[in-house]
Amino acid sequence: MINVAIVGSGPSGCYIADMLSKKLDGAQVDIYDRLPTPFGLVRAGVAPDHQGTKNIIRQFERTFSRDNVRFMGNINIGSDISYQELKDSYDVIAITIGALNDRNLGITGEDLSGVYGSGEFVAWYNGHPDQADLNPDLNCNGIAIIGNGNVALDISRLLAKTAAEMGSSDITAEAASAIDSSPVTDIYLIGRRGPVEASFTNAELSEFAELDRCIALVDPAQMPASLPEGIDPKEAKAIEKNLDTLRAYAANNADSKPVRLHLMFCASPLEICGSDGKVSSLKLEKNTIIDGRAKATGETFELPVQSVISAIGYRSEAIGGMPFDSDRGIVSNNEGLVETGVYTAGWCKRGPQGVIPANRSDSMTVAKQIMADLEATPPAGNKPGSAAIDELLQARSVKTVSFQQWQTINEAEISRAVDGKPREKFNRISEMLELID
Ligand SMILES: Cc1cc2nc3c(=O)[nH]c(=O)nc-3n(C[C@H](O)[C@H](O)[C@H](O)COP(=O)(O)OP(=O)(O)OC[C@H]3O[C@@H](n4cnc5c(N)ncnc54)[C@H](O)[C@@H]3O)c2cc1C
Known part of the structure; x- marks a missing residue:
């Protein structure tokens, strides 16, 4: 044997x-x-x-x-x-x-209450025993999700869907109830690089076109006019499909639904700001993309969020x-x-x-x-x-x-x-x- x-x-x-x-x-x-x-x-x-x-x-x-x-x-x-x-x-x-151990963002404010790694957040809503007691604070209007992959999309979608839309899922009863009671109105999905470099797959990205209470938005100024030279043709096809979906989102009306998903590109988190030990906003720096790489511009801005979920990979x-x-x-x-x-x-x-x-x-x-x-x-x-x-x-x-x-x-x-x-x-x-x- x-x-x-x-x-x-x-x-x-x-x-x-x-x-x-x-x-x-x-x-x-x-x-x-x-x-x-x-x-x-x-x-x-x-x-x-x-x-x-x-x-x-x-x-x-x-x-x-x-x-x-x-x-x-x-x-x-x-x-x-x-x-x-x-x-x-x-x-x-x-x-x-x-x-499934979350990678750290490595910025000030990561230890504030209201900051979660996607590994722990996903494990919580999926009933993994390690996170049965996570009890994330979703009593917030603004939530930032950092990352431009399918895990970031999964988390955004779950926060955006109604209880009825989650009806045939196996989300835990605790997580379903916490999300349903959340007063969230603005979800910010933030990528370091641009729409061309995002690693979303189109099936997941397109799901935001049909949600009951959430409208997906993109700043038209962030959309490239054409693809950069030298991209592999097979990859280019997948990117074009994503760009088409994002262009449709760029034409959406922000007031058409009560919850907005803001797909934001070319921005890196600089600091999670807090008050009384809790997240009060997220400070970001704008990037420019050179040869597919993000380069900081020095220009900063702040988002009014009370929770930050990082989806930037695992160890x-x-x-x-x-x-x-x-x-x-x-x-x-x-x-x-x-x-x-x-x-x-x-x-x-x-x-x-x-x-x-x-x-x-x-x-x-x-x-x-x-x-x-x-x-x-x-x-x-x-x-x-x-x-x-x-x-x-x-x-x-x-x-x-x-x-x-x-x-x-x-x-x-x-x-x-x-x-x-x-x-x-x-x-x-x-x-x-x-x-x-
Ligand atoms: C949030 C999320 C969503 C995803 N969605 C999709 C999707 O929709 N479609 C898709 O195709 N892929 C998806 N993936 C990717 C897919 O889950 C992975 O490709 C796959 O699970 C990796 O398989 P693995 O066996 O290497 O690791 P895992 O699936 O993580 O399995 C590892 C196992 O090892 C066990 N283990 C760990 N440490 C020990 C130890 N010390 N002793 C004993 N056991 C241990 C763990 O309990 C676990 O059961 C997703 C991934 C994530 C994180």
Whole structure:
């Protein structure tokens, strides 16, 4: 038998597990996750009103149902079981822990009440247990969201939608109620660079054309007359599509709906200003774009916001003893190889970029490398696999959540949902463990 441990049950871990459990003779694949719930950011990152994107879970469920695959939920590698203990027990380890720790803006005022990272904000509305108590203060008229990618769009859209528009989503009841009671009238989505450089995808950007209470606005002066020279034709097509959508927003009437989404470009946050420890405004500096790069102009302006959410990227979390690149916030690796017998894939390998399918090709490459290395140097066959880990967990009174037990949690979430919601998530680990006890 070849004992394989995968650390992290998000898309990257699931894709590696799928391939190794099917193609590697004699493989026993154990997938660890620090949460009792599998599927990583498909459950806790992908927007709750984008249920179609979550359909990939059905494919992952088939992997977990194989006889040689075991889900080891509620086990934190690094605290419940050490990296060294895992290495002592398994022939092969794949680290697929993702990246959800927010990068800092690095400006004055970041510690004020009312400032949130997108990682924590998204985790809160998606019912991730880490942020069950975030309780963000949304009692504000103006909210700034910093970043020009799809995560920034997701957050803006969720703040802009009505309760009815969120009706068929799986946003937590707490988050739905906090957003519904917010008196927000102006959401500012701020990008350092211009509309050409923004990394929005058009499907997400276009959704603002049809919202019930929110109108999307762009300052026509920020729209380029044409594309700069030298852009790859495939990329140019996608950018043109975004520019068309933004031009339509530039023609919108600001007074036509009660909530305005201001898509603002070429501005960098300089300082979050506060009063009584809370955000009172955001000071920005205008940029000019030279060869696709933002260059500060020295001209500043201020926005009347009481909350700031930064969506400028994520870092992975180091596990004690595991090689880690602190500068880049990723697991140290050479094309997926961390050290002999240890591999990595997904967001913790490449950094927080790429949609779910991008992780598939990455995981396939790493799984093929694992199989090639095992063929070249077969394991000695003396690693005990999960038997040794089970003993450690029992001695430490750590409860493992199996895939079957996750299914119990899943069914309970579905059956307690009301008003057409697909599920009402449990956002506390204690609630989930009580349920399966
Ligand atoms: C807000 C947001 C919205 C997104 N929306 C979309 C979308 O609409 N469509 C799309 O295609 N992509 C979307 N993505 C991107 C997609 O979620 C990622 O490409 C994908 O989830 C990365 O997969 P991963 O397996 O590398 O990491 P993750 O999905 O983050 O999985 C990592 C797993 O590791 C576990 N873990 C972490 N540390 C430990 C530890 N120490 N011990 C045990 N387990 C651990 C975590 O609990 C988690 O389950 C979105 C991302 C974000 C942040």
